[in-house]
Amino acid sequence: MKDVKSDPDHNFLSSLARYGEMAAVHLWSKTWIMLNTEHNEILSRNQRSLLLPHGPWTERRRVMHPLLSGTVLMTYGDWQELESDVMSANYIEDAGLCKGLEDLQEVQTTFTNTICTSVIDWFPELDRILRFLQPWRPYWNKMDQRNHDVFNTWWKPVKEKFGSGTAPPSFVRDTLLHENTKFKSDELDAMYLTMQLIEAGSGTTRETLNIMVMAYVFYPDVFKRARDEVDKICGSHVERLPIMDDMENLGYICALAKELLRVGFVLNGICLSNECESSDEFRPERWMNGHVQDPLHGMWQFGGGRRVCVGYRLAFRSVFVNIARLVYCFDYAAWTQILKFCGPTDEPFPIKIRNMPIFR
Numbered sequence: 001m002k003d004v005k006s007d008p009d010h011n012f013l014s015s016l017a018r019y020g021e022m023a024a025v026h027l028w029s030k031t032w033i034m035l036n037t038e039h040n041e042i043l044s045r046n047q048r049s050l051l052l053p054h055g056p057w058t059e060r061r062r063v064m065h066p067l068l069s070g071t072v073l074m075t076y077g078d079w080q081e082l083e084s085d086v087m088s089a090n091y092i093e094d095a096g097l098c099k100g101l102e103d104l105q106e107v108q109t110t111f112t113n114t115i116c117t118s119v120i121d122w123f124p125e126l127d128r129i130l131r132f133l134q135p136w137r138p139y140w141n142k143m144d145q146r147n148h149d150v151f152n153t154w155w156k157p158v159k160e161k162f163g164s165g166t167a168p169p170s171f172v173r174d175t176l177l178h179e180n181t182k183f184k185s186d187e188l189d190a191m192y193l194t195m196q197l198i199e200a201g202s203g204t205t206r207e208t209l210n211i212m213v214m215a216y217v218f219y220p221d222v223f224k225r226a227r228d229e230v231d232k233i234c235g236s237h238v239e240r241l242p243i244m245d246d247m248e249n250l251g252y253i254c255a256l257a258k259e260l261l262r263v264g265f266v267l268n269g270i271c272l273s274n275e276c277e278s279s280d281e282f283r284p285e286r287w288m289n290g291h292v293q294d295p296l297h298g299m300w301q302f303g304g305g306r307r308v309c310v311g312y313r314l315a316f317r318s319v320f321v322n323i324a325r326l327v328y329c330f331d332y333a334a335w336t337q338i339l340k341f342c343g344p345t346d347e348p349f350p351i352k353i354r355n356m357p358i359f360r
């Protein structure tokens with residue numbers, strides 16, 4: 001990089017703005033400057049806000065923000081608890097995934113795993129050459145089509161109900177497609193925006209809970225402490241389930257949630273997980289610093305700044321209530337020997353529910 005002393009007004013850095021927003025990542029001894037990627041065009045028809053440049057990103061962010069912050073979070077709290085009941089029941093009954101969810105999960109994993117793997121992510125100029133001269137195009141087009149089709153199977157019934165006037169209240173009905181909508185875009189965009197919310201909010205939370213189960217096997221003392229904490233609040237004979245309002249009194253569960261998010265490096269990569277002291281130790285206590293209920297304090301797992309995860313408050317509440325209940329109601333053990341603690345994404349997961357203290 002150019003010496004700052006020879007460029008005190010940062011003209012060189014300012015001139016780089018034409019390439020879009022940038023992020024600096026320190027990887028071992030090197031600093032990488034990440035520019036905007038063309039991936040969004042090739043796999044998302046320029047519709048996933050996550051990878052959009054500032055202008056079109058702003059419009060999408062504007063409509064998503066009120067959906068996921070402020071007083072609505074209180075309303076969602078009841079639904080999140082209900083969802084958590086259903087999830088706990090599924091742990092007992094081994095309900096498996098329905099086809100629609102499996103497809104969505106596959107599309108989402110493919111999307112995240114392929115970021116920065118296309119040749120045009122690294123050499124964006126190649127995207128300007130004639131399409132038929134781009135040998136990688138058919139491969140990506142096929143993936144893009146599959147992504148679009150899976151999204152559409154979720155979107156179509158909602159759209160049909162909207163058309164026939166039978167759709168229940170929702171973000172789609174009342175914000176994106178409403179006749180008085182201030183959302184300035186077309187239906188394709190509305191579909192990607194809706195599905196991006198489902199996609200971004202589900203896989204990340206699911207993986208964090210998977211990692212919790214794996215951590216349980218490796219760090220039983222941590223989980224004993226976590227259960228003791230819930231026992232004190234909810235009773236040692238499962239008098240009641242933990243709820244959202246217990247957050248203030250379940251500091252260790254919040255700390256455990258933050259530590260799981262840290263080691264899970266769901267989206268942000270291992271370098272950010274290491275941004276703390278003794279990063280190879282699994283130690284929820286590190287977060288008991290007076291800010292344990294604030295998911296952004298000291299942590300980058302939800303990103304930061306203007307582009308911070310738009311659902312981070314909702315996500316943290318969800319992770320909290322589910323961890324509190326899973327820790328309280330179930331014991332876990334490995335089916336086979338698991339050699340290394342890692343962020344698992346593959347399922348089926350080699351873990352069984354050993355017994356259910358819910359019946360203790």
Ligand code: HEM
Pocket residue numbers: 048049050051057061064068196197198200201202204205208261266267268300301302303304307308309310311312314315316319
């Ligand atoms: C454990 C759960 C979650 C984690 C770890 C997580 C993490 C992230 C991260 C790292 C980003 C990128 C931020 C950046 O660009 O700097 C992001 C973006 C995003 N997240 Fe989350 N997220 C989670 C849950 C959720 C939930 C529950 C929702 C919505 C219901 C959500 C919706 C989104 C959306 C829409 C974006 C793109 C935002 C934009 O383009 O402005 N996420 N998330």
